[in-house]
Amino acid sequence: MSNEPVLTVEALHASIAGQQVVEDVSFSVPPTGITALLGRNGVGKTSTLRAILGLISRTGAITLAGERIDGMRTHRIVQRGLGYVPEDREVFSKLTVAENLTLAVRQKSPRYELVDSLFPDLVARRSQAAGTLSGGQQQMVSLARALLNDNTILLVDEPTKGLAPKLVADVTVALEEASHLVPILLVEQNLEVVKKLAGGAIVLSGGRVVHTGVATEILADEALTHRLLGVGSATGGAAI
Amino acid sequence: MTDTASTPRRGYGPLILGVVLITLMAVLPLLNVSIPGILPSATYEPGALALLSLAMVFAALALSYNMLLGTSGMLSFGHALYFGAGAYGLGIALKYFGVPLWPGVVIALVGGLVIALITGAVSMRVGGIPFAMVTLAFAEAGSVLVRRNSAVTGGEEGLSLNSAGVPDFLVGVVNSKNLYWFTLAIFVVIYLMSLWVDTSRLGRLARAVSENELRVRVLGLEPARAKLVVFVIAAGCAGLAGVAYMLLQSGAVPRAVSADLTITVLVMVVLGGVGYRWGAIVGGVVYTVLDQRLTVLAGSDAIASLPSLVRVPLSEPLFLLGSLFIVVVIFVPGGIAGTVDGWWARRRRQRRRDAIATLERAEGASESKEVGP
Amino acid sequence: MSTLVLVLITGAGLGALYFLVASGLSLIYGLMHVLNFAHGAFLTLGAFIGWEVARRLDTATWSTFFVSILVGGAVGAAFAALTELALIRPLYERHIEQVLVTVGLAFAAVALYQGIWGSDPIYIDSPPWMLQTTDVLGALVPNTYWVLMLAATALLASLVIFLRFTRYGTIIRAGVENRWMVTALGIDVRRAFTVVFAIGGSAAGVGGVLAGHYTGYVSAYLGSSLLIFAFIITVIGGLGSLTGAAIASVLVAVLQQFANYYLGGTGDIIVVVLLAVVLLARPAGLLGRAS
Numbered sequence: 001m002s003n004e005p006v007l008t009v010e011a012l013h014a015s016i017a018g019q020q021v022v023e024d025v026s027f028s029v030p031p032t033g034i035t036a037l038l039g040r041n042g043v044g045k046t047s048t049l050r051a052i053l054g055l056i057s058r059t060g061a062i063t064l065a066g067e068r069i070d071g072m073r074t075h076r077i078v079q080r081g082l083g084y085v086p087e088d089r090e091v092f093s094k095l096t097v098a099e100n101l102t103l104a105v106r107q108k109s110p111r112y113e114l115v116d117s118l119f120p121d122l123v124a125r126r127s128q129a130a131g132t133l134s135g136g137q138q139q140m141v142s143l144a145r146a147l148l149n150d151n152t153i154l155l156v157d158e159p160t161k162g163l164a165p166k167l168v169a170d171v172t173v174a175l176e177e178a179s180h181l182v183p184i185l186l187v188e189q190n191l192e193v194v195k196k197l198a199g200g201a202i203v204l205s206g207g208r209v210v211h212t213g214v215a216t217e218i219l220a221d222e223a224l225t226h227r228l229l230g231v232g233s234a235t236g237g238a239a240i
Numbered sequence: 241m242t243d244t245a246s247t248p249r250r251g252y253g254p255l256i257l258g259v260v261l262i263t264l265m266a267v268l269p270l271l272n273v274s275i276p277g278i279l280p281s282a283t284y285e286p287g288a289l290a291l292l293s294l295a296m297v298f299a300a301l302a303l304s305y306n307m308l309l310g311t312s313g314m315l316s317f318g319h320a321l322y323f324g325a326g327a328y329g330l331g332i333a334l335k336y337f338g339v340p341l342w343p344g345v346v347i348a349l350v351g352g353l354v355i356a357l358i359t360g361a362v363s364m365r366v367g368g369i370p371f372a373m374v375t376l377a378f379a380e381a382g383s384v385l386v387r388r389n390s391a392v393t394g395g396e397e398g399l400s401l402n403s404a405g406v407p408d409f410l411v412g413v414v415n416s417k418n419l420y421w422f423t424l425a426i427f428v429v430i431y432l433m434s435l436w437v438d439t440s441r442l443g444r445l446a447r448a449v450s451e452n453e454l455r456v457r458v459l460g461l462e463p464a465r466a467k468l469v470v471f472v473i474a475a476g477c478a479g480l481a482g483v484a485y486m487l488l489q490s491g492a493v494p495r496a497v498s499a500d501l502t503i504t505v506l507v508m509v510v511l512g513g514v515g516y517r518w519g520a521i522v523g524g525v526v527y528t529v530l531d532q533r534l535t536v537l538a539g540s541d542a543i544a545s546l547p548s549l550v551r552v553p554l555s556e557p558l559f560l561l562g563s564l565f566i567v568v569v570i571f572v573p574g575g576i577a578g579t580v581d582g583w584w585a586r587r588r589r590q591r592r593r594d595a596i597a598t599l600e601r602a603e604g605a606s607e608s609k610e611v612g613p
Numbered sequence: 614m615s616t617l618v619l620v621l622i623t624g625a626g627l628g629a630l631y632f633l634v635a636s637g638l639s640l641i642y643g644l645m646h647v648l649n650f651a652h653g654a655f656l657t658l659g660a661f662i663g664w665e666v667a668r669r670l671d672t673a674t675w676s677t678f679f680v681s682i683l684v685g686g687a688v689g690a691a692f693a694a695l696t697e698l699a700l701i702r703p704l705y706e707r708h709i710e711q712v713l714v715t716v717g718l719a720f721a722a723v724a725l726y727q728g729i730w731g732s733d734p735i736y737i738d739s740p741p742w743m744l745q746t747t748d749v750l751g752a753l754v755p756n757t758y759w760v761l762m763l764a765a766t767a768l769l770a771s772l773v774i775f776l777r778f779t780r781y782g783t784i785i786r787a788g789v790e791n792r793w794m795v796t797a798l799g800i801d802v803r804r805a806f807t808v809v810f811a812i813g814g815s816a817a818g819v820g821g822v823l824a825g826h827y828t829g830y831v832s833a834y835l836g837s838s839l840l841i842f843a844f845i846i847t848v849i850g851g852l853g854s855l856t857g858a859a860i861a862s863v864l865v866a867v868l869q870q871f872a873n874y875y876l877g878g879t880g881d882i883i884v885v886v887l888l889a890v891v892l893l894a895r896p897a898g899l900l901g902r903a904s
Binding site for chain 3: 053055073074075078079084086090092093094095099102103104106145
């Protein structure tokens, strides 16, 4: 396998309603494993992901597996193999679990076996409206939608937000399993999860990249994490 | 929306320009000016005066509508209700209460304001597009009431003006000049109201609400109330325009309350440029003149001799105006005023850049060592 | 008693006609947040073309009637799809401008219809059975109402089946909830926009032909008057809710008929009062979600 980055972002600027939210961000994501996108609340992590997808207006060069995608519309980008698991899950609450999943299918033979083995909870709940599921189950639906297809990369935004510790562990396991199949760019506030999963890490501050390196090394540097992530200690209470 | 309206311009330039324009408008009936193709007659004759007066009424109505759409971002489809309330209110007061003109005007305006307060307060339970639908429904109810209660309103036939209470100098074609001046005065009043709303704290508040409701809430202000006040003021101005209309036309027809009229005003404002006072005026005047001229064109022999595929669309003024409107919305988003304003701003910026560049070149030549910025 | 039955049945029939217009409006608003003022123009074109077809065939037979319904629906769908592609799509996500172009289109279309077909009503023929009445518990119900109810029921059933069991239906339901997430799953949601416009347009076109038989004539203004009631119904029912539109259609029409019979022809006013009451009590409408 080559070591060419699967996704590169150069000089990305993005704005929402005229307000600049991402300012000159450049980074690349290696073709294997999980890369964490870190930073305090509101530094533009979610906006960066949304800008890559073309969900907000942006300028800059974005390359997915050697192909420029920054001029494309969102659905075309996704069709090129970019799977997205948004913040707050965004399942279609009035649709059943099965409908949520079939809507996401883009290929002839979707990977239902993988999804069923990762999220056995969902198997019996196929005909239940997604809005009636628990937060954790909704997160599983959201992850499953992305994992059904053979993607080139997944962008996963705060998958453990608001989940109980048991469910955080479940999601972590699922992400680790998935990362053997597809590279992941992960936005995550829970540094314990980041430590367990991430190889590389990119740190944003004020809409810019301020640091890149190995995730565990960044998190081991207490002064750095305090300054950039706003937590007292890398092992501290940010877990829940 | 632009913020040209909220930033008070320095100097007396606009004031002088305004006084000059109004003076010019005021002396127009005394002059013999002919503009073939636009005015049906010379400016001192009743034909041109009637068209100009009507244009001023619609310009005033468009100004009042701009307070809603331009200043506070409210897309109302019921504005004609208040125009109709002014026109019918005056007509009913003169006919059935037998009062003289001025008390009649007061009755009409107060009636219109009460209706505006009630319907406005209910409509503002919802915002955005639903607000548009609800205002439309209220206007439709008004229109139905006018059409049905023919004993009071004259129904489809319309309500003619009872001129017994109206001073003689405002009655009939012989007094076209006086009616013209009366309309001009009402137009100026409505313009000043519009100017005041745009530059006052109230207008800024309503504008802020349309941009960011949350921010206004955080500031501890009552956003809904500011919008409602602007809504009622705009309705009052529309009522005043309706009063002028009643006197000019010596009567009112149900179309004065219809959704059609609101849509016509909307077309004027969008054509002229949403958010620009002068845009609303230009839009109102251009539309009124176009409508009249296109109607004349539609009836002309030149059109009648065309093959039906071309003749039918050309002989329907509203078809042409509707199509023009679509073209403006899609291709000229700022309308007339927005386009002119944008062009002007670009030109000014270019001039400033040129001046700076010249300056830098001059400096560079005199102190060739220094590195430019 | 028989008057009450008559009022109820004619109310339901009128509600059926309203639903043919309101269902499309509600779907379009729900998915795209577009208030479609041109919907009445779709309806009127359907009515005129349906009449043009009928007068070229043998009028007043059932086969002519069905052909005119089919043609009216097809014309409405084509006009609506074209509107979406040419006027709505270039203004993607600019909701006010989208409303404005539909206003301009409605304006222009009505004027054009007037130019082509004149501004006087054109009286039309119906199959003889539709002009007769049926005795229900002593009430003589004009048969047109049964046709209206049948058409609306068929429309509701096929819409429900379409929305529940087809891929486009699923996309539309998902899009009503969250449009950008649909695109983030790799689906071109704009195609669904054209589809809902076509569906709404065909329902309006069919509604136009039926409205012609209901009133006995077609005219350039047929759509405009129905459109306002359809707007009121979509607000009362809850914007974007098909079930809400169905319930509100019947509710509004029955109430309107009641007021017309028992309260001296005040039906139209009562409907607006109902709208005000619903807005004061439940701004999101009967089945609408709070936004």
